[in-house]
Amino acid sequence: MLSLLLSKIEVGSHLYINFSETLHLHGETIIVSSLVVAALSIFLSIITSNLKRIPSSLQSVIEIIYELVKSIAIIQMGPSYYSQFLPFIATIFLFVLGSNLSGALIPWKLIELSSGEFAAPTNDINTTACLAILTSISYFFAGLKIKGIGYFKRYIKPAVFFLPLNIVEDFTKPLSLNFRLFGNVVADELTVTVICSLVPLIIPLPIMMLGLFASSLQALIFATLSAAYIGEVIE
Amino acid sequence: MVDALIAAASVLAAAVAVGFAGLGPGIGQGNAAGQAVEGIARQPEAEGKIRGTLLLSLAFMESLTIYGLVVALSVLFANPFTS
Numbered sequence: 183m184l185s186l187l188l189s190k191i192e193v194g195s196h197l198y199i200n201f202s203e204t205l206h207l208h209g210e211t212i213i214v215s216s217l218v219v220a221a222l223s224i225f226l227s228i229i230t231s232n233l234k235r236i237p238s239s240l241q242s243v244i245e246i247i248y249e250l251v252k253s254i255a256i257i258q259m260g261p262s263y264y265s266q267f268l269p270f271i272a273t274i275f276l277f278v279l280g281s282n283l284s285g286a287l288i289p290w291k292l293i294e295l296s297s298g299e300f301a302a303p304t305n306d307i308n309t310t311a312c313l314a315i316l317t318s319i320s321y322f323f324a325g326l327k328i329k330g331i332g333y334f335k336r337y338i339k340p341a342v343f344f345l346p347l348n349i350v351e352d353f354t355k356p357l358s359l360n361f362r363l364f365g366n367v368v369a370d371e372l373t374v375t376v377i378c379s380l381v382p383l384i385i386p387l388p389i390m391m392l393g394l395f396a397s398s399l400q401a402l403i404f405a406t407l408s409a410a411y412i413g414e415v416i417e
Numbered sequence: 418m419v420d421a422l423i424a425a426a427s428v429l430a431a432a433v434a435v436g437f438a439g440l441g442p443g444i445g446q447g448n449a450a451g452q453a454v455e456g457i458a459r460q461p462e463a464e465g466k467i468r469g470t471l472l473l474s475l476a477f478m479e480s481l482t483i484y485g486l487v488v489a490l491s492v493l494f495a496n497p498f499t500s
């Protein structure tokens with residue numbers, strides 16, 4: 183009975199789906215992230231299908247999220263350009279929030295897998311790298327779309343000898359976004375697992391609450407930083 | 418023999434990475450929280466704004482520790498030098 187409560191620490195083991203010698207997918211990440219995407223889409227489309235003037239309780243939840251994301255976008259990008267990039271920021275925010283909370287709230291450990299375990303999709307560095315690269319692509323796109331070829335003037339902005347630093351910054355931005363989200367999610371799960379293996383009852387609960395809070399905060403930070411990077415190139 | 422040496426060095430490296438990564442952000446977070454408390458004491462009506470900014474900047478500082486943790490984790494679980 184006690185061994186049911188304890189769980190192994192598994193870092194870096196995955197449920198591989200092999201297509202060929204070199205191409206393989208991390209099964210558990212794909213399954214959980216598609217579940218998150220499906221749940222979010224169904225939830226949002228059901229609630230927004232009949233909007234009322236006097237909002238129901240679920241509609242007010244959606245309105246709070248919308249106001250939050252909109253205020254992030256307006257603060258970072260300014261009132262004249264924010265509306266073009268609001269869908270991107272909102273998508274990133276909702277996906278990161280949904281996947282972090284799915285890792286923290288759904289008891290995935292009850293489902294046994296042959297290798298690896300179900301966890302938050304952001305627990306896998308490939309998911310966070312993908313999100314970070316999307317941010318990178320979108321700020322390049324934003325700069326080129328709004329400023330045209332003058333976008334490249336940014337690289338020699340304070341003085342010409344800042345060129346190498348500005349180029350390196352293009353690589354460190356997605357890298358730091360990537361590591362921040364991945365590290366925070368993994369750190370939460372590791373702390374909970376280690377404390378569960380020491381004391382399985384009651385004591386881990388405050389740590390889990392802290393993890394829940396930190397993972398929501400990470401979604402906010404990821405969205406804020408994406409908006410800030412886009413805002414930086416278009417101002 | 419070489420593997421044992423690498424394992425010992427990796428464990429030490431992980432401990433040093435997390436330890437030193439916690440040092441700087443700890444000092445920085447203490448400073449930030451202290452200044453925020455001072456600000457709230459001086460101007461209690463600005464508490465909400467100060468709290469939001471404080472949480473955001475604490476999370477940024479936290480991420481520096483997390484970089485150390487990521488290095489430690491990759492040294493422990495995904496070490497490129499062990500066969």
